[in-house]
Amino acid sequence: MKIIIGLGNPGKKYENTRHNAGFMVMDALAALCDLSFDQEKFSAYFAKGKIHGEDVILMKPTTYMNNSGFALRQVLDFYKESSEDVLIIYDDIDLPVGKIRLRQKGSAGGHNGIKSIIQAMGTSTFDRIRVGTSRDPQIPIIQWVLTNFKSEEKEDLHKAIDAAAHAAYYAIDHTFSQTMNQYNQK
Template sequence: MDYLFVGLGNPGSQYTATRHNIGFMAIESLLGVYNCSAPKLKMQGLFTRIKLPHCGLIFLQPQTYMNRSGEAVVRFMEYYQVDLDHLVVLHDDIDLSFGRVKIVANGGAGGHNGIRSIIQHVGGKTFSRMKIGVGRPSSKGNQKDIPVDKYVLSRFTAQEQVLLEKIYWRIGDAVDILLTQGVAACMNEINGLPIVD
């Protein structure tokens, strides 16, 4: 059976490389790891599908805007007959420090509109999430007093951009563990790691 890996973000150049689009960025890094062909547009999403010896992988970036991500996700799940336990959603998390990656087997939306949309459309919440920490606005410096909604649509600092490649490596490791050993082993291995620095 295929695994569907969904990276959340917003289409359009004004959102490129923003914190809220870290899910899109993570999928782009995974396309390189698995030597995928260029994504194609289908059913409201940019996607690539490959076959591995033990399973198939579908990488998806919904093009519906964040708040309607579930519309594309459910269409791909139905078309490729992907079960909820084979759905993995990669997304930003402001409650995790930048440089932290956390795997969660199921749960609520936690205030994330993209996750909320997916739960509504797929009819359940027992899918895996790969939460990628983007942190909250700093109380000092040029981030002081930035509202959270504007903060997540801001771009990474130069210092953070240097660390993104290490974060992508951790995400790649997490995907490999999830595929070969399961989500529980992935949680045990990845969630206890120190912040990438």
């Protein structure tokens, strides 16, 4: 089973913010997989299906960013899965808009959603796709991540969302090392 979680905040207020890049990718991935978030369980918008013969769960936690690990822990416990079955997709202010980066482990890097995931799983070793949202040094980070993308960023943003969704789709039936080789941008 593959559990793919996009991080973000629920509600219209946050829909197009930088911190919701993970949710944006999940919507694109659901469309690619012909799945829909038609259920709400495990403290998340939830979709389940079979892709390439593999059971796949797609999730967008409704716990707000800083408690994302709570939703993940519920699913891992219910399905008796481990961190090896998890792929997390989230925003990264240290990457420019339009770029994605795939990794298999690492620190939270100041990202509270990832801190929550690491705490819930008890490990920082899990597959992840980071979506670049850039940073404005003039605006405090806590405010910046809740801003909407600028109109001139939207084309690059859509390219990154598409690339991240296709990378996640590819990862369903390939190793993550293969996925990184295929999708990490130089």
